[in-house]
Amino acid sequence: MLAGRRPARPEGPETTVAAPDALPPAPRRTLLDLVERIGNRLPDPVMIFVWMIGFLIVLSGIGAALGWSASLLFRGEAPPAWGELEGGRLVFRAESLLSEDNLARLFTETAKTLTGFAPLGLVLTVMYGAAVAERSGFFSALIRASLRGADRRWLTPLVAVVGMVSHHASDAAYLVFIPLAALLYAAVGRHPLAGLAAAFAAVSGGYAGNITPGQMDVLLFGFTQEAARIIDPAWTMNPLGNWWFILAIVAVFTPLIWFVTDRIIEPRLGPWGGGGDAELREELARSAPTADERRGLRRAGLAALAVAAGFAALALWPGYTPLIDETKAGTAALQPFYSALVAGFFVLFLAVGVAFGSGAGTIRSHREVFAMMGEGVRALAPYLVFAFFAAHFVAMFNWSRLGPIAAINGAHVLETLNLPAPALLLGVLGFSSGLDLFIGSASAKWSALAPVVVPMFMLLGISPEMTTAAYRMGDSFTNIMTPLMSYFPLILGFCRRWDPSVGVGSLLALMLPYALAFMAAGALMTGLWVVFDWPLGPGAGVRYVPPG
Numbered sequence: 005m006l007a008g009r010r011p012a013r014p015e016g017p018e019t020t021v022a023a024p025d026a027l028p029p030a031p032r033r034t035l036l037d038l039v040e041r042i043g044n045r046l047p048d049p050v051m052i053f054v055w056m057i058g059f060l061i062v063l064s065g066i067g068a069a070l071g072w073s074a075s076l077l078f079r080g081e082a083p084p085a086w087g088e089l090e091g092g093r094l095v096f097r098a099e100s101l102l103s104e105d106n107l108a109r110l111f112t113e114t115a116k117t118l119t120g121f122a123p124l125g126l127v128l129t130v131m132y133g134a135a136v137a138e139r140s141g142f143f144s145a146l147i148r149a150s151l152r153g154a155d156r157r158w159l160t161p162l163v164a165v166v167g168m169v170s171h172h173a174s175d176a177a178y179l180v181f182i183p184l185a186a187l188l189y190a191a192v193g194r195h196p197l198a199g200l201a202a203a204f205a206a207v208s209g210g211y212a213g214n215i216t217p218g219q220m221d222v223l224l225f226g227f228t229q230e231a232a233r234i235i236d237p238a239w240t241m242n243p244l245g246n247w248w249f250i251l252a253i254v255a256v257f258t259p260l261i262w263f264v265t266d267r268i269i270e271p272r273l274g275p276w277g278g279g280g281d282a283e284l285r286e287e288l289a290r291s292a293p294t295a296d297e298r299r300g301l302r303r304a305g306l307a308a309l310a311v312a313a314g315f316a317a318l319a320l321w322p323g324y325t326p327l328i329d330e331t332k333a334g335t336a337a338l339q340p341f342y343s344a345l346v347a348g349f350f351v352l353f354l355a356v357g358v359a360f361g362s363g364a365g366t367i368r369s370h371r372e373v374f375a376m377m378g379e380g381v382r383a384l385a386p387y388l389v390f391a392f393f394a395a396h397f398v399a400m401f402n403w404s405r406l407g408p409i410a411a412i413n414g415a416h417v418l419e420t421l422n423l424p425a426p427a428l429l430l431g432v433l434g435f436s437s438g439l440d441l442f443i444g445s446a447s448a449k450w451s452a453l454a455p456v457v458v459p460m461f462m463l464l465g466i467s468p469e470m471t472t473a474a475y476r477m478g479d480s481f482t483n484i485m486t487p488l489m490s491y492f493p494l495i496l497g498f499c500r501r502w503d504p505s506v507g508v509g510s511l512l513a514l515m516l517p518y519a520l521a522f523m524a525a526g527a528l529m530t531g532l533w534v535v536f537d538w539p540l541g542p543g544a545g546v547r548y549v550p551p552g
Contacts, residue, residue, distance in 0.1 A: 053393040056452065057400060060101065064404035067098030074412035076235075076463065096405040096412070106403050110396075121395035122241075123226030123447070127387065129346055130219050133353030134172075135380020136373055140361035142304055143172070145297040147181045156192045160202050163188075164261040167206025168213040168254050171220060177207045178491045183498050195276040196502045197514065202265040204495055205518040206257070208483040211446075212476040212526075213253030217243050217541075220446070221250075222346055224472055227451050230398055231458035232468040234408045236550065242342040243349075245469035246476065247541035249533065253477070256529055260521045268517050300364030307359035311352045315344070338543055387447075394451045401455050411459035418464060425466055425546075426531040429474040432457055433530055436478035437523070440486065446479050462548045466534075469544040474530050481522035484515040 075095040088095045099106060118124070137143055150166050163185045170177035182203040189199030211220075225241040232239040293301065319327040319341050327341040357376070361367025367376075401407045418428065432453075439449050453475065461471045483489050492511075499506040499514075532538075537546050 050390050050393055052448070053390070053397050053452075057393070057397050060397070060400055060404060060406070064098060064400075064406060065100040065102060067404070067406060067409070068100040068103070070098075072098040072406075072409055074409040076412055096408045098405050098409060099403065101400055101404050106400075109403065110400070114396075117399045118392055118395050121391060121398070122229055123223055123451075124388075124391045124395065126222045126226045126346055127219070127384070128381070130222055130349045130353070131380050131384055132377045133350040133355075133357065134219060135383070136357030136367075136376045137353040137360070138357075139376040139379055140300075140357045140366045141297065141364060142300070142357050142360035143170075144180045145293045145301055145360070145364070146304075147177075148184060149293045149298070149301060156194065159188065159192065159194070159199070160262045160265045161258050163199065163202045164206045164210070164258040165215075165254060167203050168210045168257070169215050170207060171211065171214055172216075172218045178494060182207060182495065183501075186498060186502060190276060190502070193276060195270055195273045197273055197499060197506075198265055198270040200495070200498055200502075201269050201514050201518070202261055205261050205264070205484060205515065205522075208489065208491070209481050209515070209518050209522050210253065210257045210261075211480040211483055212250060212473075213257055213480075214250045215254060217247050217250070217345070218349065221246060222349065223447055224450055224476065227398075227447065227454045228458055228468045228472045231407075231454035231456075232462065234402070234411065234455065234459040235462045239468065240339060240343060242339075242469070242541065242544055243345040244342060244541045245544035246473050248538070249473045249540045250476075252529065253526075256525050257522060260525055261518065264517045264521055269514065294364075296364045297360075300360035300362070300366075303359040303363040304356040307355040308352060311348070311355050315341075315348055318344075342543065390448065394448070398451060398455060407455040408459060410456050412463060414456065414460045415463035418460070425464070426534045428461065428464065428466065429470065429530055429534060430527055432461075432471060432474045433478035433527060436475045437482045440479050440482040446476075449479065450475055462550075465547055465549075467540075467545055467548040469540045470534065470546045473533070473540055477526040477530055481519050481526055485512060485519045 073096060075090075075093045088097075101107070101110070147166065147170055150162075167177070167181060167185075170181050182200060185203035186196035186200035190196040214220075221243050225243060225245060229239065229241040315327070319325055319338075327344050329337045329340050331337075332339075354373075358367060358373060361372070367373060436449060436453070450472075454472075457475075458468050458471050462468060486492070496506065496508065496511055499511055533540070534546050539545050
């Protein structure tokens, strides 16, 4: 049982001592134990894609031999390269990946397939800037400064908001923010494990929420774009396509974290008796931003304002609007602005990183800036390996025509069932949350699911942005309930810093109330969003209307 500083075990005649030869009771097998055992047997996500490619090759041969096909009424301007126009309908016929053309394409276009993989270029572009912001110390200093001097009563909601915003900081959210939250709780006399649980719930359980779009939006919408173009070749991603949705998650999850932490978790843990320890005070003092870091944060703030003003000028300056398509009306005119946001994130992160580093003394020359960019790319090495196989899986899925065939026929089946749109999206949410118990990578799951569910739901009138939002919601709340999450052992270590008796089961029990609350709220929020047809972001709605 988790608690504060527990009293010593009482001694005396009432104390029961087990016989020397007594055997401990056999541990009970739980659902979480089963999840852990199954998950531990799964291979690396890259190997999963290798298996999927092998299965796809076999399935494409079967589909071509059996004459699998599907068609839909064509209403676009230019058909996809892998479809054929026949009598006003776009027809897809299964092709074997072992055919001469496909086998030649596989080997002659290997490099082109990788470099043409949209998510790869998007992630690399943003990472060049984010690496400078992270390695200059900007993210770490910003997180530490944001929680300094927080009032004891408002500490939990502040931890919740900062935790969800800290997704922009990548690893720093786990390595800096979560242990700092525990330390701050202890310093004000509250139980540190309550602070740690609140921070972990915000960072990992609230993974879909944020105040502004960032790297994750760019990454996931890159996969969405590849999938959406199966139906609409002209569809272009909008990095702001989920902005209102992820902002609403912050608004909904913050009071949930506040209630669960202060009303359920902290009372269960009991009072904390070490809030006045000199050691805690000294450690908290060491976490405070230095004078140089505060100067760097001021410069970073000015740099952020300058970048925002520059992009606004490129869209609003009279007679000079390179980021606005003046030949179009409505939201279509803003497409260049949306497309430029990937470069905008790069410039923003680079500018604040350099500004902070120059003020804090962590960057002294341009050589250090370029070195940080290089370090950021090196950190992406595992993703680059994954991207190679994911790119070929997505491309081969298109070459075989199995993606559009599955999407079109699946859409026909769902049409006959006449399921409402909320039920369809809740199915995506539930499926992604189930997969999350075994496969932690959000991009790995979405790269495999998107080529089927995105075009399928487009045919049913649901926008790619709404399908992506449902997936993101489902991919979030189970993060805190699986020991297979990559940071779970780290969080367990942070817990044992305060209570050495904490085990895997203790941590899972600590996080279960958050997961259940997020699950219920996430499902309700997704359903209501569709029912009331609320916009998901600037220029992005729930419904998809085919072109033409």
